[in-house]
Structure formats: structure tokens, C-alpha cells
Amino acid sequence: MNCRSEVLEVSVEGRQVEEAMLAVLHTVLLHRSTGKFHYKKEGTYSIGTVGTQDIDCDFIDFTYVRVSSEELDRALRKVVGEFRDALRNSGGDGLGQMSLEFYQKKKSRWPFSDECIPWEVWTVKVHVVALATEQERQICREKVGEKLCEKIINIVEVMNRHEYLPKMPTQSEVDNVFDTGLRDVQPYLYKISFQITDALGSSVTTTMRRLIKDTLAL
Amino acid sequence: METDLNSQDRKDLDKFIKFFALKTVQVIVQARLGEKICTRSSSSPTGSDWFNLAIKDIPEVTHEAKKALAGQLPAIGRSMCVEISLKTSEGDSMELEIWCLEMNEKCDKEIKVSYAVYNRLSLLLKSLLAITRVTPAYRLSRKQGHEYVILYRIYFGEVQLNGLGEGFQTVRVGTVGTPVGTITLSCAYRINLAFMSTRHFERTPPIMGIIIDHFVDRPYPSSSPMHPCNYRTAGEDTGVTYPSVEDSQEVCTTSFSTSPPSQCVFTVTKAHFQTPTPVVTDTLRVPMAGLAFSHQLSSSRLSCQPAALGVGSADLACPAVFAAGLNTTHPYQLMVPGKEGGVPLAPNQPAHGAQAGDQERLATYTPSDGAHCAATPSSSEDTEAVSNSSEGRASPHDVLETIFVRKVGAFVNKPINQVTLTSLDIPFAMFAPKNLELEDVDPMGSLHSDGSSGGSSGNTQDDFVMIDFKPAFSKDDILPMDLGTFYREFQNPPQLSSLSIDIGAQSMAEDLDSLPEKLAVHEKNVREFDAFVETLQ
Numbered sequence: 001m002n003c004r005s006e007v008l009e010v011s012v013e014g015r016q017v018e019e020a021m022l023a024v025l026h027t028v029l030l031h032r033s034t035g036k037f038h039y040k041k042e043g044t045y046s047i048g049t050v051g052t053q054d055i056d057c058d059f060i061d062f063t064y065v066r067v068s069s070e071e072l073d074r075a076l077r078k079v080v081g082e083f084r085d086a087l088r089n090s091g092g093d094g095l096g097q098m099s100l101e102f103y104q105k106k107k108s109r110w111p112f113s114d115e116c117i118p119w120e121v122w123t124v125k126v127h128v129v130a131l132a133t134e135q136e137r138q139i140c141r142e143k144v145g146e147k148l149c150e151k152i153i154n155i156v157e158v159m160n161r162h163e164y165l166p167k168m169p170t171q172s173e174v175d176n177v178f179d180t181g182l183r184d185v186q187p188y189l190y191k192i193s194f195q196i197t198d199a200l201g202s203s204v205t206t207t208m209r210r211l212i213k214d215t216l217a218l
Numbered sequence: 219m220e221t222d223l224n225s226q227d228r229k230d231l232d233k234f235i236k237f238f239a240l241k242t243v244q245v246i247v248q249a250r251l252g253e254k255i256c257t258r259s260s261s262s263p264t265g266s267d268w269f270n271l272a273i274k275d276i277p278e279v280t281h282e283a284k285k286a287l288a289g290q291l292p293a294i295g296r297s298m299c300v301e302i303s304l305k306t307s308e309g310d311s312m313e314l315e316i317w318c319l320e321m322n323e324k325c326d327k328e329i330k331v332s333y334a335v336y337n338r339l340s341l342l343l344k345s346l347l348a349i350t351r352v353t354p355a356y357r358l359s360r361k362q363g364h365e366y367v368i369l370y371r372i373y374f375g376e377v378q379l380n381g382l383g384e385g386f387q388t389v390r391v392g393t394v395g396t397p398v399g400t401i402t403l404s405c406a407y408r409i410n411l412a413f414m415s416t417r418h419f420e421r422t423p424p425i426m427g428i429i430i431d432h433f434v435d436r437p438y439p440s441s442s443p444m445h446p447c448n449y450r451t452a453g454e455d456t457g458v459t460y461p462s463v464e465d466s467q468e469v470c471t472t473s474f475s476t477s478p479p480s481q482c483v484f485t486v487t488k489a490h491f492q493t494p495t496p497v498v499t500d501t502l503r504v505p506m507a508g509l510a511f512s513h514q515l516s517s518s519r520l521s522c523q524p525a526a527l528g529v530g531s532a533d534l535a536c537p538a539v540f541a542a543g544l545n546t547t548h549p550y551q552l553m554v555p556g557k558e559g560g561v562p563l564a565p566n567q568p569a570h571g572a573q574a575g576d577q578e579r580l581a582t583y584t585p586s587d588g589a590h591c592a593a594t595p596s597s598s599e600d601t602e603a604v605s606n607s608s609e610g611r612a613s614p615h616d617v618l619e620t621i622f623v624r625k626v627g628a629f630v631n632k633p634i635n636q637v638t639l640t641s642l643d644i645p646f647a648m649f650a651p652k653n654l655e656l657e658d659v660d661p662m663g664s665l666h667s668d669g670s671s672g673g674s675s676g677n678t679q680d681d682f683v684m685i686d687f688k689p690a691f692s693k694d695d696i697l698p699m700d701l702g703t704f705y706r707e708f709q710n711p712p713q714l715s716s717l718s719i720d721i722g723a724q725s726m727a728e729d730l731d732s733l734p735e736k737l738a739v740h741e742k743n744v745r746e747f748d749a750f751v752e753t754l755q
Contacts, residue, residue, distance in 0.1 A: 027348050030344050030347070030348065031341060031344050031345065031348075034270065035259070035260070035261070035263065035270045036261040036262075038262065038263070046263045047263060047270045048259070048260055048261045048262055048263055048270065049259060049260040049263060049264055049267040049270055049271065049272045050259050050270060050271055050272065051256075051257035051258040051259040051260070051271075051272040052255070052256075052257055052271070052272070052344075052347055053254075053255070053256045053257070054254035054255050054256065054351065055254075056254065061357070063254070063351045063356065063360075064348070064351060065347045065348050065351055067259065068256065068257060068258055068259045068272075069259055132713075133713070148352075149352035149353075152348050152349070152351075152352045153349065153352060153389055155348070156345040156348055156349055156391065156392065157390070159341060159344075159345060159392070160341070160342065160345055160390075160391070160392030160393060162338060162341075162394075168333075183261060184259040184260070184261050185259050
């Protein structure tokens with residue numbers, strides 16, 4: 001099975017990074033989340049209800065819809081915050097990217113660990129621009145809002161191609177397909193990572209795990 | 219084509235399409251209410267949330283949608299359309315978008331109705347939720363209030379795109395293949411908002427003085443985009459060609475089977491909850507005798523009515539969103555707080571002169587509390603209250619007066635753009651020159667910015683020419699520069715040179731290199747610096 005890959009690019013001001021990334025990631029996860037599964041006997045299951053919420057951006061003229069789940073929002077904000085801080089501290093040209101990867105787990109026999117097989121990857125490339133005047137910032141608010149509208153339309157277009165989605169799993173397999181750790185919704189298994197591009201243009205791979213290791217080593 | 223589909227699947231499919239159409243209308247209309255929408259997730263299925271999505275049902279909207287569908291379903295050549303338009307307080311209107319739910323001939327016979335079609339329709343609704351926030355009409359609808367309102371109209375039949383102006387754009391929300399055809403959901407939206415841009419609404423000063431007859435009887439313009447919501451093409455028979463779907467109050471209790479995973483067992487149970495729809499209908503018919511019933515509802519101003527929402531659903535939306543609708547003097551005032559100057563409601567007596575022309579207004583139902591209560595699930599006693607109120611002649615009059623009082627208040631209050639002006643990040647924003655296109659410039663109180671065109675963005679001063687600016691408490695004879703001149707000169711200080719330097723052009727190394735020279739210069743002048751320091755001591 002081939003992994004589907006989609007790439008989006010945005011140019012934003014430093015203070016807009018967080019909201020732009022959240023808007024894109026939440027829109028993708030809205031489409032890739034279901035209600036909680038409740039398995040019954042005889043191999044049937046029912047699905048909970050997914051609520052939605054409008055979020056107004058403070059630094060962009062834009063509103064996006066996300067799944068009503070505080071846990072999911074917290075998880076995304078955490079990693080987006082790390083990405084924003086890494087961008088700020090990199091001192092480079094302000095280039096970076098985040099990847100949202102949906103995967104399935106495949107059980108392997110001991111001593112091999114479970115295999116994670118991605119089936120869809122969304123990459124958002126960010127270019128941070130610096131603006132000098134308030135007027136430029138105001139124009140940027142509107143322009144970035146319009147650009148994000150286009151990105152949402154692109155995302156929806158991809159979602160509605162109805163290409164490969166993992167099969168609905170049995171109760172024993174559900175944790176190989178869905179993230180069942182959240183209380184109120186059930187997104188497909190996903191992981192988020194990011195990279196910061198340094199001034200020389202070469203890619204310096206900075207995964208989340210490595211960041212934590214570096215922080216602990218200090 | 220349809221013989222491959224068994225009767226149960228066909229029944230299920232019809233039900234899915236019907237409720238999908240109703241939910242589509244709800245999502246679109248709710249997205250144009252002008253408020254943020256918030257619904258809660260529920261880990262346990264409630265049984266009343268179609269497509270596993272928490273989408274509230276506004277009874278008025280459901281009623282309109284059902285009326286438009288009239289028991290039929292979107293089919294080939296017969297689309298369900300939701301038209302969103304804008305109407306100014308002066309009576310000008312303009313179509314903004316047309317949302318179309320269509321069906322074409324392309325069939326997908328392999329797809330499983332009760333599993334794949336259902337899930338894909340759910341996905342399509344999520345896409346609709348996202349797309350409704352990105353079209354230009356969304357931002358307009360969030361700013362509706364004083365100068366304009368957003369209206370909706372639902373019709374069934376051929377799509378009419380003429381009212382969108384030239385160069386309209388189309389966005390496809392998505393498609394779902396079914397064994398009887400492919401469902402397509404798309405939106406055509408106007409991009410030529412030139413004569414009615416958002417800035418126009420923000421800069422235009424409130425119309426003062428034209429209050430009581432503001433919404434006076436206007437002849438219904440023939441070019442108006444609003445049509446009766448029961449518009450049908452000529453020669454169309456009701457429910458003859460296509461089997462009508464039973465309009466039962468069924469809930470969706472979906473059970474999916476995992477053995478094997480691709481199969482699905484779909485059960486639908488009838489819920490014994492009361493729907494407010496029939497009650498509302500009764501309410502509507504009572505007061506609206508003589509008026510074009512469909513006109514009233516089709517041009518309904520949007521609102522959210524908390525008591526009427528969430529039929530059968532225990533967990534309602536975030537209270538903050540819907541409680542806003544209660545913050546009015548009138549329960550059916552279809553305004554949200556902060557947007558005063560609401561659309562006046564049609565009176566009970568159709569012969570009332572001042573209001574007779576408001577056929578396009580949302581009238582809604584009886585403008586009394588009885589009607590509002592009637593929208594809640596507890597219907598029986600409320601029906602009585604409704605009929606009582608319709609007989610009572612006092613209440614509509616009172617309501618009418620109330621409306622007019624609110625109208626006065628609406629335009630006397632601080633307009634939105636004045637608030638915008640003061641919140642701009644400009645020094646002495648309150649004293650910024652106002653739009654002197656207004657004839658009545660108060661020579662004494664030019665500090666009193668009476669809601670003139672503050673505009674929405676930063677540099678308002680560039681747009682206006684100041685003729686006379688006399689700040690209070692300023693005297694011309696003492697200082698060579700008066701206070702007004704001082705304000706003018708220092709309101710827009712030039713940008714600091716250090717900020718305008720291109721950072722890329724001057725690297726750290728160059729800065730360091732120039733330091734010795736600067737130090738040498740300062741050392742030469744050390745005596746001057748010392749003398750200066752001594753004067754300070």
C-alpha cells in the first residue's frame with residue numbers, strides 16, 4: 001500500500017505561526033476523527049458523536065472548525081508550540097515544516113516491535129516573514145486569512161477523493177488503527193513531527209524525541 | 219439500475235439522503251447566523267445525531283427545508299439549493315452564495331449503502347462545516363448588524379445562478395457515490411462585492427433621523443432576488459415522479475458490524491420524542507392570515523433560539539453561543555447581542571400599515587412569548603398560549619412599539635465603527651480627523667467623533683483632509699504652535715531610522731568593525747560630554 005502524501009505551504013508572520021498550523025492540523029483531524037466506538041456482542045459496534053467548534057484566530061482574519069475535544073486540542077497546541085519555539089530559536093531564515101502522519105500498527109512477533117505503516121502524510125511548510133510596519137501587518141492578516149481559506153479548500157478536496165482508508169477494525173484490532181486514548185473522540189492513529197531548516201538551507205532533522213533528549217541533556 | 223438494490227437498502231438510502239439534505243441546510247444556515255457555533259462531543263451515541271455529528275436542528279430551518287423538499291429528494295435534474303443573500307437597511311439586496319445539493323447519473327453499484335455511503339456522507343458534512351467558514355459570505359455574516367442582515371432561502375428544482383453577478387466562483391465541497399447516483403455538494407459564490415464591500419459597511423455612518431419609517435412599506439422590487447420559498451418550476455407535480463420519503467420522526471441508531479469488518483447492520487428505531495415542527499406550523503398559520511406565508515419565512519433573518527434547539531439531544535451546545543439569542547427584549551428578535559436595530563417582526567394584524575410591506579422580513583411567528591415557547595418540545599400547553607396570544611390584540615401593538623423603540627435606540631447608540639476607531643492602534647486615536655464629507659462639522663466639538671468613517675484599518679488620516687481642527691482647551695496666543703498643530707505633527711511620527719534599516723544589509727561583523735571609529739569620535743568630544751554632565755549636577 002502506498003502512503004498518500006500532501007504538501008501545503010504557507011508564508012506567515014512569526015506571531016501567526018501557531019494559529020496557521022493549528023487551523024490546518026485541526027481541519028485535517030476533523031476529517032480523520034470519528035466518535036468513540038462502543039463494541040457490543042455479536043461483533044457490532046456503535047459510534048459516539050463528534051461535536052465541532054468555531055475558533056477565531058487572533059492574528060489572522062480567519063475562523064476554522066475543530067473537533068470539540070480539549071484533549072486533542074491540548075496535544076496539538078503542545079507540539080505546535082514546540083515548533084513555534086524551535087522556529088524562533090533557530091535563528092535561520094524562518095523555514096520549517098510540520099508533518100502529520102496517519103499510520104496503522106502492524107503486530108510483529110517478538111522480539112520485533114510493532115511496525116508503524118503510514119497511510120497518509122500531511123506536510124505543512126512554513127516560511128516566517130518579518131514585517132516592519134503596522135500597515136503591512138494588517139495586510140498580512142487579511143492575506144494569510146485568504147491563503148488559509150485556499151488551504152482548507154485544498155484539504156477538503158483531498159479528503160473527498162475517498163481514497164484508501166483503513167478498514168474498520170474488530171475490537172481487538174481497534175488500537176492498531178485508532179487512537180483510543182481520548183475521552184470523547186477517536187482520531188486515526190497519528191503522529192506529528194517537525195523539522196527546522198537552517199540558514200544554509202540544509203535540512204537539520206529535529207524530531208520531537210531528539211528535542212526532549214537535548215533538553216534533558218542540558 | 220435500481221433493481222440491484224434491495225428494498226431495505228433503498229429505504230435506508232432514501233432516509234440517508236433526506237436527513238443529509240436537512241443537515242446540510244442546518245449547517246449552512248447556522249454558519250451564517252453571525253455567531254460562532256459550538257457543539258459538544260459525546261462518547262456515547264445519543265441516537266439522534268445523524269452521521270455521528272452533533273449538528274443542532276433549528277426548527278424553523280428544518281421546517282423550511284421540509285417545505286421546500288415537499289417529501290421529495292434531491293434527484294437528477296432536481297437540486298436542493300440554499301441561497302444566501304444580503305439585505306441592507308435601505309432595502310437593497312444582493313445574492314452572495316448558492317449552495318447546491320445535486321444528484322447525477324453516475325452510480326456506484328459496489329458501494330455498501332449502510333456503511334460506506336453513511337460514513338462518506340458524514341465526511342461530506344464535516345467538509346461542509348469547514349468550507350462554510352472560508353467563503354467570503356462568512357466574514358460578512360459575522361459582521362451583520364446595523365447596516366445589513368443575511369437572509370436565506372431554500373428552493374428545490376433548477377439551480378439559479380444569475381443573481382451572483384459576473385465571474386462568480388465555484389467550490390466543490392465533495393461527492394458521494396451511491397447505487398442510484400452521485401451526490402454532489404457545491405457552492406457558487408459572488409466575488410464581485412465592489413458596490414457592497416465590507417469596508418463600505420464599516421465606514422458608512424449610521425442613518426440618523428430615518429428611524430420610525432426605516433423599514434417602511436417598500437414596493438416589492440421585481441428585480442429582487444428573493445423568491446417565494448415554495449417556488450417550483452412550471453408543471454411540476456408534487457410527489458408524483460419520485461416516491462416521497464415518509465416524514466417520520468426517526469432517529470438514527472447505527473450499529474456497525476465488525477464480522478467481517480466491512481459489513482454493517484443498520485437499525486433505525488422510531489423515537490417517541492416530540493418535534494416542535496407541527497407546533498410551529500400551527501403558530502405560524504394563526505397570525506399570518508393574509509400575508510404571504512412563504513415570503514415571511516423564506517426571508518427569515520437568521521438567529522439561534524436556544525430553547526428550540528437540540529430536540530431529543532441531552533447535551534446542548536455551549537451555552538454561551540445560544541444564550542446570546544436570549545439577550546433581547548423580545549424572544550423572537552432575530553438578533554444577537556451587539557447587533558441592535560433588529561429586523562422588525564411582522565405584526566399579527568396583516569393590515570397594519572407600517573408593517574405590511576415587511577414581507578421580506580423575518581417575521582417569524584407570533585411576536586409574543588407564546589410563540590417562542592411553542593418552539594420547545596413541550597407543545598401542548600404552548601399551543602394554547604399561542605392561540606391566546608393571537609387573540610390578544612394588545613400584545614402585537616406592544617411589540618410593535620417595542621420594535622420601534624429599539625430602532626431608535628439602535629441608531630442612537632454608539633455605532634460599531636466608532637468603537638473600531640477608538641480601538642485602533644494610533645496615538646490620540648480619539649482625536650484623529652474624522653471624515654469631513656459629513657456636512658455638519660461641529661466647530662466646537664470636533665473631538666466628538668460621532669461615528670464617522672473611522673474605517674477599519676490603521677491609517678485613516680491618509681483618507682481625509684482636515685479643514686478645521688480646534689482641540690478643546692487650546693489657546694492660539696500663548697504658544698507659537700497650538701495644541702492642534704502639535705497633535706497633527708506628532709500623531710504620525712516618522713519611523714525610527716534603526717527600524718527602517720535593512721537588517722540583511724548590515725551584518726554583525728560590520729557593526730563591530732565600525733565600533734572603533736565611533737569610539738574614537740566619542741573620545742575626541744569627551745570634554746564636551748563632561749561639561750554637559752556638570753551642568754546636570
